[in-house]
Amino acid sequence: MGTGTLVGDLRLVDLTKRFGAVTAVDDLTLTVAQGSFFALLGASGSGKTTTLRMIAGLEEPTAGQVLLGAEDVTRLRPYRRPVNTVFQSYALFPHLDVAENVAFGLRRRGVRHLRPQVERMLALVQLDGYGRRRPAELSGGQQQRVALARALINQPQVLLLDEPLGALDLRLRRQMQGELKRIQTEVGTTFVHVTHDQEEAMTMADTVAVMNAGRIEQVGAPADLYEFPATVFVATFLGQSNLLAAEAAGPTRGEVAVTAHGARFTVPVARARADRGPVHLGVRPEKLRLAASADEVPDGHQHVAGVVADAAYVGVSTQYQVHTGAGGELSVFAANNGTEGRHAVGSSVVAYWRPEHAFLLPRVPGEAERSSTVRDEPVAVSR
Structure with a gap:
């Protein structure tokens, strides 16, 4: 305008x-x-x-x-x-x-x-x-x-x-x-x-x-709000998000290093609403993929290991709940496009994602992790 x-x-x-x-x-x-x-x-x-x-x-x-x-x-x-x-x-x-x-x-x-x-x-x-x-x-x-x-x-x-x-x-x-x-x-x-x-x-x-x-x-x-929410409320109200409790070490060379679940991850500075101290490391469920082991994770991706606690086939996708080793839970929406295998409840998996698909939000110290638990499709974004 x-x-x-x-x-x-x-x-x-x-x-x-x-x-x-x-x-x-x-x-x-x-x-x-x-x-x-x-x-x-x-x-x-x-x-x-x-x-x-x-x-x-x-x-x-x-x-x-x-x-x-x-x-x-x-x-x-x-x-x-x-x-x-x-x-x-x-x-x-x-x-x-x-x-x-x-x-x-x-x-x-x-x-x-x-x-x-x-x-x-x-x-x-x-x-x-x-x-x-x-x-x-x-x-x-x-x-x-x-x-x-x-x-x-x-x-x-x-x-x-x-x-x-x-x-x-x-x-x-x-x-x-x-x-x-x-x-x-x-x-x-x-x-x-x-x-x-x-x-x-x-x-x-x-x-x-x-x-x-x-x-x-x-x-x-719409796409900006969905892809880069500014607050925890927006991230969880507008669609669904996995929010891992993490600690950020500050920006270096265009990325922010964070520690979560005993592992080190990075997020682009442009996708960080907070870059030091307690943060939420956020990833949308449809941006996650599952592999049977870390050896199958493609180069350039980051991952968390866990066990499939629940799997629901809903037509266009299969929606998984994955318990991680640190006691948290991740929701994963896997498209039923014929390119990925199914993962049985109880099987060990690795959830992985591209760093540019993650985001960082401020976290109050002691605030718990959050994950999507409602079985629903991601919000449609037309623009």
């Missing part, structure tokens, strides 16, 4: 919201670039929905500002803001047909000659010919499209989406992910999408902000 603040950038400055003694959003500063698809990702209670409601004007901040370009909209009533919201419940009017639902906002503003605009919006969401149907005659995915068309016909500067796909089944949810991204690209409106679903955020958004306890843990492109 270039440098500087664009006319239509959405900016949150020192935004705070307290409910009594509870701080839901804590001194949040964030810029959403004009025309971007931006995701606020976090678990329940992270503050993401409260943030969205303050942008919409449905909650008044305790402190801070909401700005659209140069305009401070912090104290404006919701209907005075160039912002529309699509909720999880859709909130369609059951007594109105699809066309009238879509036209509702324009009709209230006294706009005439609505039909061409309504038809254009229905075509955008691929509901041509559905104008005379009632909401009850539509599927969940179709109702979601109507809600989207009703919001977009008002030409908002920012469209807010509050868990919009949460009520859909898995197949429809994945279909609508692609549709939402297509529509956003076509209309060029700024989308701010609130979700707890990692896959939704990673596959649709240009930029993702990971929220935790009312604060932003990390902001960036």
Whole structure:
């Protein structure tokens, strides 16, 4: 988007919201670039929905500002803001047909000659010919499209989406992910999408902000967050990670030497969020490979020996839990591509990886190791 603040950038400055003694959003500063698809990702209670409601004007901040370009909209009533919201419940009017639902906002503003605009919006969401149907005659995915068309016909500067796909089944949810991204690209409106679903955020958004306890843990492109997490929370919430307790000796010649499980490893300086003292040596499960012995480990790789404690075949991969000699546990996702053999439970193995696939994070002294224990596929990263 270039440098500087664009006319239509959405900016949150020192935004705070307290409910009594509870701080839901804590001194949040964030810029959403004009025309971007931006995701606020976090678990329940992270503050993401409260943030969205303050942008919409449905909650008044305790402190801070909401700005659209140069305009401070912090104290404006919701209907005075160039912002529309699509909720999880859709909130369609059951007594109105699809066309009238879509036209509702324009009709209230006294706009005439609505039909061409309504038809254009229905075509955008691929509901041509559905104008005379009632909401009850539509599927969940179709109702979601109507809600989207009703919001977009008002030409908002920012469209807010509050868990919009949460009520859909898995197949429809994945279909609508692609549709939402297509529509956003076509209309060029700024989308701010609130979700707890990692896959939704990673596959649709240009930029993702990971929220935790009312604060932003990390902001960036999906691939950057996944490949190089900034905190333990991001590493374990966004996908799955193996985090080995290690000690770092400091950077030397472009790499950081660390000791873990009685062995020495190295990590590129560019992939180290901490380079001295207690650290987590992190490796994603899909970046690990298994061999029967250290003799089979390719040159240039680093490894840890262990025993297979569990193996689960899940179609595209086999997911292993490996107990290491130091008492830790590693998760390994081995692709079922026909190039690697299977490893039986109880067999001795060596887990190995390339140094450039590892990362270092700060570790509180005494903090335990962490590994992925949920059987699931790695998060999809579309960019």
